[in-house]
Amino acid sequence: MVKAFSFALLSLATAVSVVAAIDPIGQFKRLGACPDLGCVFPPDNAEFLAGSRFDVRVEVHAENDAKPNTNYKLTIEKLRGSHKDNTHGSKPKAIDFSKWSKVKPNAQEAWDFEYAKDATAYWKFKDGDKKAKTPVHVASTAWRQVQINEPGTYKVVLSYNNGKKTEAVWTVNASKRKAKNVILFIGDGMTTAMITAARLISKPHTSGKYTKHMHMDQFPVLGHVMTQSLDSLITDSANSASAYNTGHKSSAGALGVYPDSSASPYDDPKQELIAELLRRRNKKNGGKGGVGIVSTAEVQDATPAAVYAHTRNRDEKATIVDQMIHGAKPVVADVILGGGGKYFHSKTGGKSLNGTDYYAAYSKEHGYKIVHDRDALLKYKGKDPLLGIFHAGNMDVWMDRNVYKDNLKKSASDPTGTGLPALNQPNLDEMVVKGLEVLDKRYRKEGWFMMAEAASVDKMMHPLDYDRALADVLELDNTIGKTKAWLKRNKLDKDTLIIVTADHAHSFDVYGSVDTQYFNSFSDSEELEKKNSIGTYENSGWPSYVDANGDGFPDNWDGRYTLAAGTAVFPTHREDFQININGTRIPAVASTNSHHHYDANPADAPHGINKLATLSTNDNVGVHSLQDVPVFASGPGANLFAGIQDNTEIFHKIAEVLGLGN
Known part of the structure; x- marks a missing residue:
């Protein structure tokens, strides 16, 4: 071990x-x-x-x-x-x-x-x-x-x-192979408190006991991961995801390198990645294996890029696209699914490196099948490597893809640069299952590694949009369930280690419930009376969320009784404990009086209560926290992930299970 x-x-x-x-x-x-x-x-x-x-x-x-x-x-x-x-x-x-x-x-x-x-x-x-x-x-x-x-x-x-x-x-x-395949699910920014809240709003309960549990709840092994950075208490997604992919801690913004002090973001000392090791694994341990990358963020964003990129600066996204196929020893993953289309072309909104058409480059140079919407993804039945880019930037969150669909029409998000909105984006479970189909066809004998990220747990926690964040926790859990079912149908469940974890935390928690009808009955000036709508202890009661159709998501997101939830770190903002049906929250805007300061956004929760910042005045969204994150494991080698461990140990345990050493 x-x-x-x-x-x-x-x-x-x-x-x-x-x-x-x-x-x-x-x-x-x-x-x-x-x-x-x-x-x-x-x-x-x-x-x-x-x-x-x-x-x-x-x-x-x-x-x-x-x-x-x-x-x-x-x-x-x-x-x-x-x-x-x-x-x-x-x-x-x-x-x-x-x-x-x-x-x-x-x-x-x-x-x-x-x-x-x-x-x-x-x-x-x-x-x-x-x-x-x-x-x-x-x-x-x-x-x-x-x-x-x-x-x-x-x-x-x-x-x-x-x-x-x-x-x-x-x-x-050293290492010794124990499994043929590994799936690493990352709920970006996901904590135990978020999982608890997601369970509360999605699962039925009787006499205070849940009658149905989340898929994560049913994993046989549970541990915790310490997330601190190489040189700071609080980590970001780049260096925390790099710890999972290299076994080395790094600094904020760094991918697969130790940041040095040189001017170039590309010459910093590198460490070999899981994907790189798998591509050159020796024959006695199974030979070259497959690599899959799935994310609801841009595929050049910190967590997915940590699977294949080396740079001190996570924001070098145009170059990161190039590194996938033109790096010194490029990973050239078999499956790449997510957002980030603007870094693949130079058309409307395009930001590709040197104006290169990377859709054409990926297709011509490495035989990728390119798809850009849900229908084309689900239709694909081939064996060629698959590049699916479904949004110009980060994919829209589950809530807007599935409930408040009119919000998709508000941006020029088409991944090919047409200037139109991307109205037909797949869900995470559809991307993961299709990715597994391709990996299985290409590497059933040798085995494979897939990283699949529910990115917008984090991206919605930052602007304090807790409903959208929890919906993405539920999307991840739903994906885990469908993944396990697919593995079992294809007789791969006994050969596959599944790991579910987060790269870092947010200081989110639930402390009661809110009667929004009572809250809304008072005028904007009656903030003390509005606060009386918050029930704690014996008055917390049960929220109004119901999942009558059993799909794992609440049928109603705007019920009378909602969660009294929040974080310990936030900018000055207004809070009404109700979902924003018009899109992601924007809690704070730049002050007209100082370039350092942000004030509460008057358009966000305009009839809410004022909450004064607990952060530096130059922060306009919430930030990450120090708390440990959970890790769930199932399959061969799962026992390695029990207990408390450093984030770098996740790499070494995956490397051992896949036999990536000598």
């Missing part, structure tokens, strides 16, 4: 008196995971899969008028055990990193950057003081495509500035 192996290595590290450096305190830093003026990437406490490929970079910094000493060296030694390159008898011996790795480093580089040392400097710079930031001068060396094939614990030491040292201890894990 990966966890047992990791614990053994931790004990080994302790036995050889290796003490990890404590992360530096403070909100601002010179460079993430760089504890001193000498930086090593991957940093201390990193874990690797034996045989995986990764880049190494060192940086030496000097601040203000000082210059970095360019006479530095990097060494590596294996702690205990025998290894022909790093032992001398029974005593470990440090070896020059280039000699040991047999990788020639790139030519030494130099550049400058600047950073704010604290909040005072940050806000002074924001207000126009260009001298508030501290200049940094850098000397750097990079080694590309390094491999460590032998499991164990390794110490890497950067020696610089005449005697200073930065040490990093790396752990290398």
